[in-house]
Amino acid sequence: MDLGIAGRVAIVTGASAGIGYAVADELLANGASVLVVARNEARLNQAAEKLLGRKGAKVATLAADVAKPESAEIIVGKSIEAFGGLHILVNNAGRAHAGGLMNSSEEDWEEMTGVKLTSMRRMCKAAIPHMQKAGWGRIVNMSSIGGIYPNPKLFVSHVLSAAINNLTKSLAMEVAKDGILVNAIGIGAVATDNWTNNMVPAVRRARQEFSTLSDDDVIARISAELTPVGRAGTAREIAAIAAFLSSDRNGFVTGDTIEASGGADRFM
Template identity: 35%
Template sequence: MDMGLAGKVAVVTGGSVGIGLAVAEGLAAEGAHLVLAARNADRLKKEAERLAAAFKVRVFPVAGDVGTAEGCKALIGAVQDTFGGADILINNAGTGSNETIMEAPDEAWQSYWELHVMAAVRLARGLVPGMRARGGGVILHNASICAVQPLWYEPIYNVTKAALMMFSKTLSTEVVGDNIRVNCINPGLILTPDWVNTAKKLTSETGGHWEAYLQGVADEFAPIKRFGTPEELANFFVFLCSDKASYSVGSTYFVDGGMLKTL
């Protein structure tokens, strides 16, 4: 199926690993050019070169931290200088947390707020004018099922992802008149390297096996009884970027293997 993405320019934050990399690969497979942003410069360069060679598209890596105003400014400048603007923005950069409300300092809250919310705000401010000039675009926010069904051990993550979901909804009403479609995706259990690393760390201390630990998590939370792959999730991102999703505006979609317990 032709998704109508050939020649489009897509910006993907957190684009060197996990979900972001899978989304980037899915877009490149459809012929989209990429601007990939991530903090690990070496890994980012390696993956950018791999995608460019594999899919014969232009891939421009921008090493930096979009959790800072300076990092966002650098990314916006690189998009403008390299492609003259973007057609697609995937706000994916983020990470889990582990704390209690009573013990977490202000600095922790502020750090996650900058990464999960302000990065999306700043990149929208910087890239929407170019989308308008190009006749429209797509902005997708990778939030989390935790935005509406929180896990007890990561209150900061829960709160900031909920804020990102609301920002997505609010932005959608502001820019829909410019032919810019904004939506949010709330994944459930996706088997990223972070999950694998966490499982290995926990089981190394208890003598268990990391794969069995992850299966236990899936059995507990997901009726489908398994983790999703980044590629499965990426397929949904690519669809929402495409002309096939032209009536999808201002919505939040759950890709969670049945994990959500409410309607």
């Protein structure tokens, strides 16, 4: 399927690994120029080197912490400097946080809100004027199925995911007249380093029978139990959805949160 984005310019945050990396690669495969953004410069450069291995790939990099107030304008400015415009924004930065209300600290709330919700709002606000100027834009916000089906074991993450879904719907209504479509993806259990590092330890604490299993085995067992399709998702599968939502082939889907969870309504 020709997505019709050859020559378009995209920003992908949290793009040094996992879903963000897969999204950047998918957009490059369809002819877009991509600014990849992540905090860790060494990992970002390694990712960019791999992405540049794709024939004809147009890649720029920026090491930045999206939670900092000045970052959004700097990131968007880098896109304009490197490629002369901006048409696609994929807000992927962030991680899961295991825990309930009573055992989540003020620091947890501050950090998670800053990197997941506040940075997303700022990135959208900085990007939209350039999309309005082009008369065409696509924004994809990575969320969680927990924003629809909350799990108290992931209290902070799922409260913020619900806010992301609301931000997406509200913004979509505001900018539809400008040719800009805004959607979110409600992600379930996807096998990435982020999931392994942040979720697997919590699963082991809750399920003593998993204490001696490898990370891969824990993910496989949990996915088989809780996901109707019987397995965890892959970063590539989420990237394919993001690429469609970011494309010219999508002209009528906006304000939605697309559930990508293998049919599951929880994953822990």
